[in-house]
Amino acid sequence: MISVDQALQNVLNSVQNFGVEEVPFLKSLGRILKEPVLADRDFPPFNRVAMDGIAIDYTAFKKGQRSFNIEGIQAAGSAQITLQNTANCIEVMTGAVLPKNVNTVIRYEDVTIENGIATLHIDTIKEAQNIHTKGKDGKVGALLIKENTLISAAEIGVFASVGASFVKVAKQPKVLIVSTGDELVGVAEVPLAYQIRKSNVFTLVSLLEKIHIVSDTAHITDNKPLLKSKIAGYLKEYDVLLFSGAVSKGKFDFLPEIFEELNVEKRFHKVAQRPGKPFWFGSAAYFCVNEQNVYENEKENNKKNTIVFGFPGNPISTFVNCLVYFYPWYYKSMGMEIKEETAILGEDVFFKPNLMYFLQVKIASENGNLVAFPIKGNGSGDLASLVKTDAFILLPDDRTEFKKGAFFPIIRYRSV
Amino acid sequence: MISVDQALQNVLNSVQNFGVEEVPFLKSLGRILKEPVLADRDFPPFNRVAMDGIAIDYTAFKKGQRSFNIEGIQAAGSAQITLQNTANCIEVMTGAVLPKNVNTVIRYEDVTIENGIATLHIDTIKEAQNIHTKGKDGKVGALLIKENTLISAAEIGVFASVGASFVKVAKQPKVLIVSTGDELVGVAEVPLAYQIRKSNVFTLVSLLEKIHIVSDTAHITDNKPLLKSKIAGYLKEYDVLLFSGAVSKGKFDFLPEIFEELNVEKRFHKVAQRPGKPFWFGSAAYFCVNEQNVYENEKENNKKNTIVFGFPGNPISTFVNCLVYFYPWYYKSMGMEIKEETAILGEDVFFKPNLMYFLQVKIASENGNLVAFPIKGNGSGDLASLVKTDAFILLPDDRTEFKKGAFFPIIRYRSV
Known part of the structure; x- marks a missing residue:
């Protein structure tokens, strides 16, 4: 059984480029x-008036002048006008081009206007004030x-x-989400005593919708020949198959053997983690055999890889594995950097098994810290417990005691 | 001029219920x-097998029995079968109903099966182990x-x-985003020297898309009669109008007077904050005058309020005001609790004006802390600076020095 770190490395080594x-x-x-994305012109593209008010030549102010005849108005969206007499001023509006022959803007708040004359009632101004200079935020060609x-x-x-x-x-990968399990019925159906409704497939659809992937879904009953023929088709058609269930030790957990028979290379099966241990991961190489982009196994031509995530069928197992493995695989495939977030444990945790523990937590923001409070569910089948929590905290397998106050990585699925 | 807290309180006092x-x-x-949402049945709805393996009557084990004839298989999705002889066992699959007359599940890993006989190779098991008991996660009727x-x-x-x-x-509010400003041209157009392209309206569309509001947009030129007639129509038709620009002191900033003429009650104009100070906020009461839900001012009937957010036109001002005022207004209108997040300043900040400072920051996760590193833009016109930051940190107006290590509220617009 490999560790979570090894499994994640393996998954990240299978990233793909889906084009643009x-x-x-x-x-x-x-x-x-x-x-x-580059600046197509200087930003701002002209010396831009940054306050509503009057524009003057600073030299006049420096010489002691405090009253200015208003020569005109420079509105935003109008061609640049020119101050004819540098002892005068022009009324200027935010967003307008600075008129010619002026270099300083004084806001209306600091001016009284009467009979076409603007008089300052302040005595300190700075040359070139209230002007957003051409190119200050970026020159034409600058990387924005x-x-x-x-x-x-x-x-x-x-x-x-x-x-x-x-x-x-x-481009987004073409993803199919496949549920298996004869105990599953549709959402609008009334299950018999020994049946339950499908839910994982919809949880996965929504987790993918969050990252703007529109996925397809399918359900296949626990019938080996049927499973095999359907999956053979899906492998050719899709970039990624996400399975939920049928990867553990059950008599009807046919997926691992079917994958082998269909030449899907097993990259690993089972990870030292709880929940989600029986996770199966692999990939299949396909080659385009004609101009309609029909792909076959083992034929020479234009190649594609189909990635297979076989998540265990328990609701929390499927959920956490999608966050821990599929999300980073997706982000890295898209070329994005993956950043780690950490939080501080809000209480002591004791966990004995030699497994990475993905513990469900409620996150609180306290004085600039993120504090993670464990919420006990009833194991990996307890879907409703996900409603009460915001994230998983990743407690490593190298110890059994995790002290309140220590920090560990978290994976959030809900904002504070 | 009112404070940010007063302004926000005022906005939150205007929340509305848009129905269901x-x-x-x-x-x-x-x-x-x-x-x-309530449990429609017990969860799980039956005693659910939680491991692939064999199911036995614990009494047999307790008496020392370690080998069990396999009587049958209980698959997931099959009706419950019954163990006929309590000295035998039944193979059981994860997700299946626990058969009758058994009460303990032993996983395949702890058993050897040969010639139809399962032999345990462990000596310690717990009665009732590996069974997810009916109703353990929630009883029928429980609030999920x-x-x-x-x-x-x-x-x-x-x-x-x-x-x-x-x-x-x-239900989502019906929102119209209105840009004004004669200097603005369309995105696909080539602006003249003194023009720029529209951008705020699209930033707002995207900020609303983030919270699943599909908005309409409109642009009106700086022509007072035209503005007034168009806005009169919009006020009747929409629940919320978001304006960008024309609320400051400019000669063509017609909105405040138009709002007054159209009986939109001014709740406040100008907030002690930077950027975004000239923010105008108000509401208009409308009454339904016919069965086609046509609304008019001051008529008696079925009432609606139209909320008007008049954001200043600078890109950062519009952006931050949408986050600081519109988002909380929306969440509270929807009935949601609003939680505050805080971060620790990564360096000293000095800010003299007697205003709340919405400082752009890059957020880093460090040892369970959120650390906010200020990124200096070139003022409220510098749209490109938003690309370099993740959040605004809210530095209050009661001091001028903000020390590295102190924590303050943040508003994130991008995850770590």
Whole structure:
């Protein structure tokens, strides 16, 4: 049995590049940018008035002048006008071009205007004040957003500013989520005494929706020939298959043998962790056999890899494995950096098994700390316990006592 | 000029209830639940086998028996079978109903099976082990999810489990985002020397998309009669109007006077903060005048309030005001609790003006702390600086020195 670190390394060694697509900039929120975004002109593109008020030539002020005839108005969105007499002033609006022959802006609050004359009622001003100088935020050609940035509202605003009406983003993998298990019935059905409703598949759909992946779903009954023929087709069609269930020691846990028969290379099976231990992970190489992009095993041509995540079927096992393995695999495949977050244990924890313990916690923000309070569920089958918690804290297998006040990595699935 | 706390209180006093709608459960991610979700049956609904292995009557083991004839198999999804002879065993699969006349499960790892006989190779087992008892996670009728919960993947899984194929969620407000400013041109256009492209409106669209609000947008030129007639229509049609620009002291900042003329009650104008000081906030009461839900000012009937957020037009001002005022207004309107997050300043900050300082910071997770590192932008016009930061830290106006190591509230717009 391998460790969580080894398993994660193995998963991260299987990252893939799914290429790039161009989307309208307003559809790119939450996607990963695949081109650098540069300033198309200086920012600001002109000496920009930063306060509503009057603009003067500072030399006149320096000579002691405090009253200025108003020569005109410079509105935002109007072509630049020129101060004709440098003893006069021009009324200027925030966002306007600074008129010619002026170099200092005094805000309305510091001026009284009567009969076309503006009189200052302050005696200290700075030359060039209240002007947002051309190019101050960035020169034309400056790098504004790096490639591989996760696009937030801030990036959307910059795209708009530089006229990037379409942007290049990483293509999403084509993912199929497969549930197995004859005990499962649909959500709208009334289960018999020994049946339960499907839930993992929808939890996974939602975890993927969170990262803007639209996934397909399928359910296959515990029938080996059927499972095999369906999976053979899915392996050719999809980039990633996420399974929930049928990877443990049960008589009907057919997946590991089917994967072997279908030439899916087992990268590992079972990880020293709780919950989620029977996790099966592998990949299959496929080669394009015709121009319609039909893929077959072991044929020479344009190659693709299908990645197979076989998550154990217990709800918490599926949930935590998606966060611990699939998310980092996805982010790294997209070219993103993965950052670690840590939190401080809010109480002592004792855990004896020689396994990494993914403990469910409620996160609180206290004086700039993140504090993780363990919430005891009833084991990996207790889906409802996920509603009470925000994150998993990762307690390593090298000790059995975890002291209140010590910090460990966390994986959040809910914000504070 | 009022303080940020006073302004926020005022905004929160204008929260509204937009009613409830029913949506398919898989479309409810990110929405706010408006009904309690109860267990429709016990969870688990039967004594559930929690390990693949064999099930025995513990009494036989206690009497010293270590080998058991296998009488049958209990698969997941099959009706409960019965152990006929309590000296025998039944093979059982994870997720199956526990057969009748057995009460203890021993996993395959601790058993050798040969010629239809299972022999234990361990000598210590616990009565009732490896069984997830009926009702252990929750009895039928138990509250699984509280009303007013923000729906994450965890809640989606529980909806599926209890058969909630449709769920009641808070209706979203109908929001229009209006940009003004004659200097603005479209994203796909090439601006003239004194023009810039629209960006705030798209930043706001994206900030609202983050909280699952689909908004409309409009642009109006700086022409007072046109502004007034358009806004008169929008006030009747929408629940919320978000403006960007035209609320300061400029000659063409017509909005405050137009709002007054249209009977929009000014709740406040200007807040002691930087950036975003000229923020205008108000509301207008409308009354339904016919059965087509056409609303007019000051008519008696079914009432609605239109909330008006007049954000200053500088990019950072609009951005921060949306986070500081609109987000909490939205969450409280939806019935959600608002939690505060804090971070520790990573370096000394000095800020003299008697204003709350919304300082842009980069957040790092260090040993369970959140540390906020200030990033200096070039003022409220510097949209590109938002790309370099993750959050705003809220430095109060009661002092001028903020020491490294002290903690303050933060508002994050990007995860670590």
